[in-house]
Amino acid sequence: MNIIQHRREDAPAVVEALISHPAVRKVNFTGSTPVGSIVAKLCGQYLKPVLLELGGKAPQIVLDDADIQKAAQAAVAGAWAHVIPLVSLY
Numbered sequence: 001m002n003i004i005q006h007r008r009e010d011a012p013a014v015v016e017a018l019i020s021h022p023a024v025r026k027v028n029f030t031g032s033t034p035v036g037s038i039v040a041k042l043c044g045q046y047l048k049p050v051l052l053e054l055g056g057k058a059p060q061i062v063l064d065d066a067d068i069q070k071a072a073q074a075a076v077a078g079a080w081a082h083v084i085p086l087v088s089l090y
Helices: 008-020 033-045 068-080
Strands: 027-031 050-054
Touching (some): 033 050
16 A cells, blocks of 8 residues: 655646556545546556545544444544534524
């Protein structure tokens, strides 16, 4: 697994360099919809399988030795910690 952070304006060049490399056989991407669109286009161009999780928030990596109940509670708390209700129920 590789995690790469870069400036937004560098995304097209960084993504193409990675996807076009012959060692890359499959791409899983979690991130913004605009960058996901670039990833999808390039995977099609280079004929690489791709899995996209776009516009999501609070991604989690849960290891084999984790307490699954605590991990689930942390994931839910993280996903909803900064949500502002769009409609008041009062």
